[in-house]
Amino acid sequence: MPVTTDSATEHSSAETVLSIRDLSVALPKGADRALAVEDVSYDVNRGEIMCVVGESGSGKSMAANTVMGLLPKGVHPVQGEVNFLGQNVITLPEKQHRALRGLKIGMIFQEPMTALNPLMRVGAQIAEVFEAHGQLTPKQRQERALELLIEVGIPQPEKAISAYPFELSGGQRQRVMIAMALALEPVLLIADEPTTALDVTTQAQILELIRDLQRRRGMAVMFITHDFGVVAEVANRVCVMRHGKIVEIGEAKDVLENPQNPYTKALIAAIPSNAVPPHRETSQVAPLLEIKQLNKVFRSRGGWFKSAREVRALDDISLTLARGETMGIVGESGSGKSTLGRCVVRLEHPDSGELLLDGVNLSQLKGDALRRERHRVQMIFQDPYASLNPRTRVGMAIAQGPMANGTPKAAALKQAGELLDLVGLGASAVERFPHEFSGGQRQRIGIARALALNPELIVADEAVSALDVSIQAQVLELLEELKQRLSLSLLFITHDLRVAAQICDRIVVMQHGRIVEQGSAEQIFLHPKEAYTQSLLDAIPGRQAPVAATA
Amino acid sequence: MVYARLILMRLLKAVIVLLLIVIFNFFLIQMAPGDPAAILAGEAGAADQEFINQLRERFGLDQPMYVQLWRYVSGIVMLDFGYSYRLGVPVFDLIMDRLPATLLLTGTAFVLSLVLGIVAGSMAAARVKKPSGSLIMALALVFYATPLFWVALMSVLVFSVYLGWLPAYGLYTVGAGYTGFALVLDIAQHLILPATTLALFFMAIYTRMTRTSMLDAAQQDFVKTARAKGLKPSVIQRRHILRNALLPIITLAGLQAGQMVGGAILTETVFAWPGIGRLMFEALQQRDYNLLLGIFFFSAALVIVFNIFTDLVYRLADPRIKGAS
Numbered sequence: 026m027p028v029t030t031d032s033a034t035e036h037s038s039a040e041t042v043l044s045i046r047d048l049s050v051a052l053p054k055g056a057d058r059a060l061a062v063e064d065v066s067y068d069v070n071r072g073e074i075m076c077v078v079g080e081s082g083s084g085k086s087m088a089a090n091t092v093m094g095l096l097p098k099g100v101h102p103v104q105g106e107v108n109f110l111g112q113n114v115i116t117l118p119e120k121q122h123r124a125l126r127g128l129k130i131g132m133i134f135q136e137p138m139t140a141l142n143p144l145m146r147v148g149a150q151i152a153e154v155f156e157a158h159g160q161l162t163p164k165q166r167q168e169r170a171l172e173l174l175i176e177v178g179i180p181q182p183e184k185a186i187s188a189y190p191f192e193l194s195g196g197q198r199q200r201v202m203i204a205m206a207l208a209l210e211p212v213l214l215i216a217d218e219p220t221t222a223l224d225v226t227t228q229a230q231i232l233e234l235i236r237d238l239q240r241r242r243g244m245a246v247m248f249i250t251h252d253f254g255v256v257a258e259v260a261n262r263v264c265v266m267r268h269g270k271i272v273e274i275g276e277a278k279d280v281l282e283n284p285q286n287p288y289t290k291a292l293i294a295a296i297p298s299n300a301v302p303p304h305r306e307t308s309q310v311a312p313l314l315e316i317k318q319l320n321k322v323f324r325s326r327g328g329w330f331k332s333a334r335e336v337r338a339l340d341d342i343s344l345t346l347a348r349g350e351t352m353g354i355v356g357e358s359g360s361g362k363s364t365l366g367r368c369v370v371r372l373e374h375p376d377s378g379e380l381l382l383d384g385v386n387l388s389q390l391k392g393d394a395l396r397r398e399r400h401r402v403q404m405i406f407q408d409p410y411a412s413l414n415p416r417t418r419v420g421m422a423i424a425q426g427p428m429a430n431g432t433p434k435a436a437a438l439k440q441a442g443e444l445l446d447l448v449g450l451g452a453s454a455v456e457r458f459p460h461e462f463s464g465g466q467r468q469r470i471g472i473a474r475a476l477a478l479n480p481e482l483i484v485a486d487e488a489v490s491a492l493d494v495s496i497q498a499q500v501l502e503l504l505e506e507l508k509q510r511l512s513l514s515l516l517f518i519t520h521d522l523r524v525a526a527q528i529c530d531r532i533v534v535m536q537h538g539r540i541v542e543q544g545s546a547e548q549i550f551l552h553p554k555e556a557y558t559q560s561l562l563d564a565i566p567g568r569q570a571p572v573a574a575t576a
Numbered sequence: 577m578v579y580a581r582l583i584l585m586r587l588l589k590a591v592i593v594l595l596l597i598v599i600f601n602f603f604l605i606q607m608a609p610g611d612p613a614a615i616l617a618g619e620a621g622a623a624d625q626e627f628i629n630q631l632r633e634r635f636g637l638d639q640p641m642y643v644q645l646w647r648y649v650s651g652i653v654m655l656d657f658g659y660s661y662r663l664g665v666p667v668f669d670l671i672m673d674r675l676p677a678t679l680l681l682t683g684t685a686f687v688l689s690l691v692l693g694i695v696a697g698s699m700a701a702a703r704v705k706k707p708s709g710s711l712i713m714a715l716a717l718v719f720y721a722t723p724l725f726w727v728a729l730m731s732v733l734v735f736s737v738y739l740g741w742l743p744a745y746g747l748y749t750v751g752a753g754y755t756g757f758a759l760v761l762d763i764a765q766h767l768i769l770p771a772t773t774l775a776l777f778f779m780a781i782y783t784r785m786t787r788t789s790m791l792d793a794a795q796q797d798f799v800k801t802a803r804a805k806g807l808k809p810s811v812i813q814r815r816h817i818l819r820n821a822l823l824p825i826i827t828l829a830g831l832q833a834g835q836m837v838g839g840a841i842l843t844e845t846v847f848a849w850p851g852i853g854r855l856m857f858e859a860l861q862q863r864d865y866n867l868l869l870g871i872f873f874f875s876a877a878l879v880i881v882f883n884i885f886t887d888l889v890y891r892l893a894d895p896r897i898k899g900a901s
Contacts, residue, residue: 095803127806134804139797143896144819153815157807189895205805 042213042245043069043092044108050087053099061087061100062269069213074239074246076260076277078253078292080493081464084269085249089215091115092247093132094122110212128158131206135218137198141190147174147201148186154208173204177234195358196227200234207238214239217249224357224520229564232258251493253293254523257281257567265289292495313514314346314369314482319378319388321364321538338364339375340538346482351508351515353529353546355522355561361538366484366518370404371395382482400430400478407487409467413459419445420455423474430478437477444473448503465496469503476507483508484516489524501528522561526550534558582891583884590880597876598652598869602645605865612661612863613637635661635866648869657870662862667870670855675837675874677747678851682840684767685774690829692775693782698818700783701790712783720780728773728846735769742769745848770847774840778832782825789821796820823894830886834879837871 045068050061062084069075079085090096091107092114106113110129114122126132134140142150151173152166161169167186174182177200179193190198199219206214216235220228236259239246248259256263260277265286273286284290321339338361346352356362367373369380371387380388382401390398406412413422423444424437432440442452448469450462459467468488475483485504489497505528508515519525525532526546533543534557542555553559613631617624632638636647651658657667696712703709719727736744743766748754754762793799794817802812841853848854852871859867891897 093804095800123806123808125806126804132804134797134801136797140801142798142802142816142820144894145815153802153807154805157805157811191896202801205801 040071041068042071042110043247044106045088045092046106046108048088048091048105048107049103050084050091050096051101051103057082058269060103060269062266064105065266065269065271066105067264067271067274069245069247071212071245072239072243073261074236074248074259076248076250076256076263077266078250078256078263079266080251080292080495082268083266085251085266086217087269089132089217089247089249092213093126093130093215094119095132124158127154127206127211128209129211130213130215131209131211132215132217133199133202133206133219135221137195137202137222140202141198143190146187146189147193151186151201151205151208154205158209160209169208170204173208174201176238177201177204177207179204194227195223196231199223199227199231203231203234203238207242210242211244213245213247215247215249218251219248220255221251225522225561225566226357226564228255228566232566235259252566253281253494254565254567265292311348312345313348313350313383314516315379315381316342316344316365316369317379317381318343319365319368319380320376321361321368321373322376337361337538339368339378342378342538342540344533344540344543346514346516348481348514349508349512350531351505351517351529353525353532354516354518354535355520355525355532356535357520357561359537360535362518362520362535363486364538365535366404366486366516369482369516370402370484371399372404400426401480402482402484403475403478403480405468405471405475405483405485405488407490409464409471409491410459412471413467415459417459418455419457419459419462419470422459422470423477426474426478440477441473444476445470447476447507448473463496465492465500468492468500472500472503472507476511480513482514482516484518486518487520488517490519490521497524504528522550523565534561579888579891583888586884586887590884593880594873594877595649598649598873599645601869601872601876602648605869606641608863608865612865615863616661635659652873657873658866660859660864660867662859662864662867667867670867671852671870671874674850674852674855677849678837678840678844678853680763680767681770681774681843681849681851682835682837684771685778685840686829686833688771689775689778689782689832690825693779694786694818694822694825696779696783697786698790698813700787701794701817701821702813704787704791713787716780716783718780719776720784722776724773724777724842725846727776728770728843731769731773732846742766744769747850770840770843770849773847774843781828785825785828786821789824790817793817793820819893823890826886826890826893830882830889833882833886837875837878 046066048065049063052059052061065084065088067075067077067088077085077088087096087100088107090100091102092109094114094117096102102115105115107115109125114125117125141147148167148170151170152163155161155166155169160166171182171186174185179185179197179200185193185197185201190201193201202219214235219235220231223231232255235246235248238244248255250256256277263273263275263277263280264271265273265280265288267288273280273284273289280289281293284293319339319342320337323336323338340361342361342365344352354362354365364373368375368388371380371390375388378388379386382398385398387395387398387402413419417425420438420441423441424432424434427437427440428434438455442455445454446452450466450469450473454462454470459470462470471488488504489500492500501524504515507513515528517525517529522532526549529546531543532546532549534541534549534555536557541557542549542553544554549558550562553562611628613628613635616631617628629638636644639647648658655668657671659665660667660670663670696716700709700712700716703712732744735742743749747766748759748762749766752762798820799812799816802816807815837852840849840851841857843849844851844853845857852874856868856871858864859871
């Protein structure tokens, strides 16, 4: 094998499947930097899981895409070698490179919701892998597809094979993706953030599946993630990347327990830790928000001949939020947590029950009366990219709320500048457009917008879920600080128990529209009473691993 | 079977919609200025009041409006659309006489524009940022922007008058007495110019739409998945990108198909094509309200039929759509 042997690898005994040497990949002109990755070298060996960790923009997926030949248009390698089974894939003609894809290298992606063709049956999409490489007869392909679905643990595989992707859940779709990637028993599996879009319990199952399949087949796995918790769960070796360069590489245990590089240390420290903040006493005297027996049912409209379908999004929800308190609403997708938040800001109208804000029943208000009260409860949305109008200047986006409530334009814009200053962006941001800001900065704009109306209660719906961990920590800090300074109450909706434990005084766990358990953060995290809460906690990646050592 | 029930349900709704359309059209015509009896009498040269009254009586125009409406609606249920005021022939026969020619013309144009549009659009999408791709889009823009009647006149001028390749007007050569295959060939020759003219505009729309839609679909994650499987680019283009890109085109094609009865007035007039469009134009000029109402009815019925058909096709093309829409 013409693989370079000059660099000493720790795994000299293991067979090297992929060897990346001095790889640099150029970005198109006009990008924020010239090279997506610079002088990157690492190996992936048979029988190990190599985790490439980094925040968005670190270039962690670039090497993987180079291996696959799936680099975006305008992005191309300019230096170095990517040796896969002794062949440098960079110089490989496209036709031969294509022959490797799916056959020798399998890949799974982040978004299970969009990574499958919505118009093709699952079985046909798996069978396509065999077809692409001219293997088996159509009948045998279907048989193999079924075997693969059984192997990846899809419930009711005989049904799933003829299902369309939209009929499967996110976790099931990711299993289909894995079945597809493993169809031809590749030597190398590349998993690009395969569990990021999944619920925590589903994530735990998928991680378990990947680990299990890797062991059984002795594959090499290149696992790309931003989550050190996941790293702790699956990695044999870790490669930490930042701004296109490797900052640290080594055995997983060494890197996690004894990180050398300050950036790695910061990243690990930024993980919402398992350590629970001490219980803070809040004045339980004056409840700001009282929710009494709130119900909300979503009905799909039936036709003349079709019965309507019902989903109980909120089922008899009662809770109390004290002034100055932060309450976490935690649940998986479909638990009704977002519906609850939307009801509180009255974007959704509850079917029955009371929403008392300082004694005023919000759920009964209509028209002008509702408009007068609306400013008291404001919302921060999940997606910092989609929640700002791309054609509205940031200052205007913030000023619109006060202007709608009668503040003159000049005064509202001046206030917008002050608020932008308050959230750490500087008043000059008023004149700029949303696309000029990063995700974390946009979320700060979202916070400024929520504050513009002098609310007493802020509902943050997955406000930090789309952000990198280090940015996440900063935004959480900002929220905490503002809350103290402006004596706000916070309803913090999240799927991530770790994040909730970090900033919430009390936590409410929801499932299927009901409250499963509520209590202080400490109590929920350390002494959960309900089995469901316990299972959520168990599913947190890296919980048993010694990650928190640096905290 | 789900489809059978669905079709039944949609047909039931369609009947109600159609009934409402009939009533609406009836009142619309009543509100239009001009008295058909007066015009007929005027053309006959005897405009005295008695003759007009006689005409009114004959066509039931002297009855109160609700009686007229009731007669009309109950007639339609029996497929009786009344008589043409002017020609004295049953409206139903007149329409049936003209319908085949129109359906032949618009149907050909429909298939032609759809097939060529999708082919040209896919080619343009595969050749994005290349001169050949830009050329396709430039041509599409020209066809899109050029008025139909001008294209019609110019094509007659070039292909019939100047080059003498194709007949300029009519459905077949009058007096040639062709039968069998010779007649088919003759009609096909007559069809080329009007069908192409009519097709160009929609072809341009389909081309543009297919291209945009395919470029959109090519950005989707599942295309990357398909590439990761090692599929050939041509297979990815066809099976993954084009199939997903076709969905909006089906919607548009359904709209175009609905216009097949009434959508060719201009083309039929220029090429003297003996179809519904011309019939409608004449009926309008002569205040032949019964005939006009009959044509309205057929156009509306066809729109509804194609709406149902489009829904079914859409359901086949996209498994995510289920149940009543």
